Amino acid sequence: MIRSYDFRRAWSQTFVVLAALSAALCVAILFYMVSYVFVQGISYINLDFFTKSPAPLGESGGGAVPSLIGSLLMLGLATVLGVPVGLGVGILVAEYASPRLGAAIRFVADVLAGVPSIVIGIFVFELIVVRQGHFSGWAGSVALAIIMLPIVARASEEMLKLVPISQREAALALGITRWRSITNVVLPAAMGGLMTAALLATARAAGETAPLLFTSLGNRFTTTNINEPMDSLPVHIYRYAIGPYDQWHQEAWASAFFLIMIVLLINVLARWAAGRQRGGTR
Amino acid sequence: MLNFKLVSGRTAAGRTNRLAMGDWFFRSAMYACGLALLAVTALLVVELARGARPSIVEFGFGFLGGTTWDPVREIFGALPLVYGTILASLVGLLIAVPVSIGTAIFLAELSPQWLRRPASALIEVIAAIPSVILGLWGLFVLVPIVREVVQPVLGDNLGFIPLFDGPRFGVGVLSAGLILAIMIVPIVTAVIRDVLLAVPNSQREAMLALGATRWEVISEAVIPYARSGMVGAIILGLGRAMGETMAVTMVIGNGFQITPSLFEPTHTIASAIASEFAEATTELYIAALIEAALILMVISLLVNIIARLLVGTLVRIPSTVRE
Numbered sequence: 001m002i003r004s005y006d007f008r009r010a011w012s013q014t015f016v017v018l019a020a021l022s023a024a025l026c027v028a029i030l031f032y033m034v035s036y037v038f039v040q041g042i043s044y045i046n047l048d049f050f051t052k053s054p055a056p057l058g059e060s061g062g063g064a065v066p067s068l069i070g071s072l073l074m075l076g077l078a079t080v081l082g083v084p085v086g087l088g089v090g091i092l093v094a095e096y097a098s099p100r101l102g103a104a105i106r107f108v109a110d111v112l113a114g115v116p117s118i119v120i121g122i123f124v125f126e127l128i129v130v131r132q133g134h135f136s137g138w139a140g141s142v143a144l145a146i147i148m149l150p151i152v153a154r155a156s157e158e159m160l161k162l163v164p165i166s167q168r169e170a171a172l173a174l175g176i177t178r179w180r181s182i183t184n185v186v187l188p189a190a191m192g193g194l195m196t197a198a199l200l201a202t203a204r205a206a207g208e209t210a211p212l213l214f215t216s217l218g219n220r221f222t223t224t225n226i227n228e229p230m231d232s233l234p235v236h237i238y239r240y241a242i243g244p245y246d247q248w249h250q251e252a253w254a255s256a257f258f259l260i261m262i263v264l265l266i267n268v269l270a271r272w273a274a275g276r277q278r279g280g281t282r
Numbered sequence: 283m284l285n286f287k288l289v290s291g292r293t294a295a296g297r298t299n300r301l302a303m304g305d306w307f308f309r310s311a312m313y314a315c316g317l318a319l320l321a322v323t324a325l326l327v328v329e330l331a332r333g334a335r336p337s338i339v340e341f342g343f344g345f346l347g348g349t350t351w352d353p354v355r356e357i358f359g360a361l362p363l364v365y366g367t368i369l370a371s372l373v374g375l376l377i378a379v380p381v382s383i384g385t386a387i388f389l390a391e392l393s394p395q396w397l398r399r400p401a402s403a404l405i406e407v408i409a410a411i412p413s414v415i416l417g418l419w420g421l422f423v424l425v426p427i428v429r430e431v432v433q434p435v436l437g438d439n440l441g442f443i444p445l446f447d448g449p450r451f452g453v454g455v456l457s458a459g460l461i462l463a464i465m466i467v468p469i470v471t472a473v474i475r476d477v478l479l480a481v482p483n484s485q486r487e488a489m490l491a492l493g494a495t496r497w498e499v500i501s502e503a504v505i506p507y508a509r510s511g512m513v514g515a516i517i518l519g520l521g522r523a524m525g526e527t528m529a530v531t532m533v534i535g536n537g538f539q540i541t542p543s544l545f546e547p548t549h550t551i552a553s554a555i556a557s558e559f560a561e562a563t564t565e566l567y568i569a570a571l572i573e574a575a576l577i578l579m580v581i582s583l584l585v586n587i588i589a590r591l592l593v594g595t596l597v598r599i600p601s602t603v604r605e
Contacts, residue, residue: 008495008498009495011495011497012495012496012497012498014497015497015500015501016392016496016497018384019384019385019387019388019391019392020388020392021384022380022381022382022383022384022385022388023384023385023388023389023393023401023405025381025385026381026385026404026405026408026467026471027401027404027405029408029464030404030405030407030408033408033411033416033419033464034407034411036419036423037415037418037419084315085315085318085319086315087315088311088312088314088315088316088318089312089315089316089318089319091312091315092312092313092315092316093316095312096309096312096313097316105316105319105320108319108320108323109319110586110590111323111583111586111587112319112322112323112326114521114525114582114583114586115326115525115579115582115583116524116525116526116527116552116578116579116582117525117527118525118527118552118555118556118575118578119326119330119525119575119578119579120326122330122333122555122559122571122572122575123325123326123329123330125559126329126330126332126333126572127325127329130333146322149319149322150319153319177301177302177304177305178305178308178309179304179305179307179308179309180304182308183308203410204410206412207410207411207412207413207414207415208412208413209412209413209414209527209528210413210527210528210552210556213556213559213560214559214560234412234414234528237414237415237418238414238417238528238532241414241417241418241421241422241532242421242532249422252418253418256414256415256418259412259415260411260412260415263410263411263412264407264410267407267410271403
């Protein structure tokens with residue numbers, strides 16, 4: 001069938017407009033969602049949020065101190081556990097492993113990254129909570145670290161591979177050892193990208209709820225003892241959102257506002273760090 | 283002369299040894315990290331299988347085909363959960379795929395250069411929003427919209443189709459599918475965009491030289507070239523949808539029956555675990571939920587592997603977008 005040029009052009013324009021509209025739809029939904037959380041959150045957040053424990057039922061006021069402290073501690077511990085190991089895997093694949101071993105490790109990292117986070121939670125429940133006999137911040141941290149591990153591993157490998165091979169050769173030509181060339185030349189050159197990897201993994205872990213439900217469980221009271229059940233912002237949001245009380249819902253919005261701010265902030269930082277690497281090595 | 287040789291030989295050897303030691307330690311440490319990754323993954327499978335054992339022993343292969351999930355009588359069949367998982371994921375895909383393809387085409391082929399990066403970054407921000415916050419938004423914004431607007435319109439006009447016949451609570455498969463659609467758009471879009479960008483320009487130029495319009499270039503020369511990668515991206519989205527937990531748990535409404543209706547409250551595997559695990563008191567109930575987790579892991583593993591094979595080595599799945 002021969003179609004006129006006018007028809008073909010109109011047909012083409014239609015699809016161009018449709019494609020542009022779907023992109024606009026995505027951005028619009030994002031803005032609607034984020035602005036909704038902001039508007040709701042700002043109206044319910046106050047100083048008490050940062051200074052008080054949740055109020056007993058029926059009393060007004062109260063804050064989210066146990067969740068804030070719990071999230072901070074578990075996230076810190078997870079970062080200490082997950083990032084170095086992830087970076088090690090990245091270095092192994094980028095610098096040492098044979099192509100075949102590298103492909104195998106990358107495959108396993110991809111597999112682990114694809115495991116649903118709720119399954120990680122069940123795994124750590126079996127691994128630690130059942131053996132210990134009680135829920136703990138430890139278990140929560142380990143679950144978050146397992147979430148972070150493959151993210152850091154894959155991203156840091158990519159970043160290390162961006163460092164030109166000539167820099168490694170230059171370092172080796174000066175007679176320093178392989179590991180010194182990695183720690184003193186390759187890692188500093190990739191620093192921006194590695195920061196990005198660590199930050200993205202942290203942002204991801206900061207928002208995770210499912211792996212914490214059956215590991216750190218949650219706690220109405222403030223504790224800094226990592227061996228006790230611990231509250232966290234995401235779990236706090238979940239419990240208060242599905243609870244029946246309006247005041248709980250308001251608390252959930254306030255926590256959601258704070259959490260989304262933190263997560264978006266870390267993401268912006270991560271992108272900024274990535275930009276620095278690009279500027280630095282090319 | 284002899285003396286000099288001896289001294290220099292000894293020091294050089296000693297130095298080389300020490301340097302080699304450092305290298306050896308560092309390399310071993312890196313290998314240990316790799317081993318840790320493998321160990322965690324292996325342990326994951328072992329621990330889940332161990333936890334699921336009572337259920338595997340009790341129900342055997344019948345677990346997968348069993349249509350009853352009844353904690354009171356302790357009869358557990360995973361079919362309602364598997365069915366709910368697939369149904370909710372398909373609804374999510376059905377909504378997300380056209381939008382993702384459109385957005386990816388816009389980003390890769392049509393958008394002006396200055397808009398490309400900020401627009402891509404914005405869409406990837408959706409992926410950064412924690413699942414529980416999407417669930418909160420879904421529960422208090424999306425579910426009321428579905429209940430007041432979407433369900434009455436669909437139910438009144440298309441209620442003769444079993445899909446759109448059922449209770450109009452708002453919570454249910456439809457809401458879960460909508461939330462899932464929002465969650466998987468970023469990953470599907472990002473991968474399709476990269477697949478499209480990997481199509482060689484000669485494809486486009488050849489088509490343009492024949493006098494094709496913009497859409498003809500895309501539909502005749504770009505998409506056929508990128509087809510397998512696009513299918514891979516969609517399957518990747520499917521894997522992501524099936525494993526998604528919190529947002530789905532908050533809007534799917536909790537139910538254990540197999541129904542064709544999209545309005546009915548149901549469960550996915552992940553949402554059943556999230557909302558039931560804390561209440562599971564008997565050993566068998568816990569084991570059944572763990573076996574469900576094992577099934578979920580196997581399914582998402584298979585889906586991920588298929589997707590990665592399709593996307594291939596041409597495009598690396600961007601690590602900035604979570605799965």
